[in-house]
Amino acid sequence: MSPEPAELGGGTGSDSTFSRIISGELPAKWVSNDPDSPVVCFHNRLRWERVMMLVVPRQYMTQEQMWRDDVLLDALRLAVDIGEEHCREGFRVLSNFGRAAHQSQLHAHLHVISGLAGNIGRTRPIGNWQREGRIASQRQEVSEVPHADLYRDEEASSQHEFLTGDGTPLAAKNAMDHAKTFSPRGFRLKANYVMRGQGPRGGEPGLFMLGGGQLNLYV
Numbered sequence: 001m002s003p004e005p006a007e008l009g010g011g012t013g014s015d016s017t018f019s020r021i022i023s024g025e026l027p028a029k030w031v032s033n034d035p036d037s038p039v040v041c042f043h044n045r046l047r048w049e050r051v052m053m054l055v056v057p058r059q060y061m062t063q064e065q066m067w068r069d070d071v072l073l074d075a076l077r078l079a080v081d082i083g084e085e086h087c088r089e090g091f092r093v094l095s096n097f098g099r100a101a102h103q104s105q106l107h108a109h110l111h112v113i114s115g116l117a118g119n120i121g122r123t124r125p126i127g128n129w130q131r132e133g134r135i136a137s138q139r140q141e142v143s144e145v146p147h148a149d150l151y152r153d154e155e156a157s158s159q160h161e162f163l164t165g166d167g168t169p170l171a172a173k174n175a176m177d178h179a180k181t182f183s184p185r186g187f188r189l190k191a192n193y194v195m196r197g198q199g200p201r202g203g204e205p206g207l208f209m210l211g212g213g214q215l216n217l218y219v
Helices: 017-023 063-067 071-086 159-164 167-182
Strands: 030-032 039-043 052-057 091-097 110-114 123-132 135-142 147-153 187-193 207-211
Touching: 017 052, 030 071, 039 071, 052 071, 063 071, 063 091, 063 167, 071 091, 071 110, 071 159, 071 167, 071 187, 123 147, 135 167, 135 207, 147 167, 159 167, 159 187, 167 187, 167 207
Parallel strands: none
Antiparallel strands: 030 039, 039 052, 052 110, 091 110, 091 187, 123 135, 135 147, 147 207, 187 207
């Protein structure tokens, strides 16, 4: 499912833009750069929202490789920690896969963006829940998205528990396997994290897979 290097920018391996930032060759506004951690975080140069940050594995890998690797848990836990610290209005965590989802860098990364994504906050379920082990999925109607599925871990009671535990890697594997058939040009994995209210920490658990055609910009 990973795009071919010729399709996207940023370079590969030690020559990738993010690898050069991590090595110190290129400048960045750092948020987290612990040498003992396999992931780092720095500010995105884009300024479309109040906070836009990137969580990146130190080792070069593609999006799909990261979302199927143990490093995903390190990336998600850092994303949640950083989001909780910097985004009082809530935040969204997402990765784009392929041109149809506006992926521009081959080097794997998570976006952490302040504010909740309105489109996945207003959805309508289509059909029944399907279950594969502890992961449940359901087709959703999402504004301006050709195809959307919601994935949940039935053992997670909150978004915090879902994103920082082993449920999201399981859900992501199912989502990516499904996307190979219905969205070969690209797709997006996206989750909201609520900071306000009296409900479970981070809100209700869930990871959306959005695809089926050209998507709008991710903010």
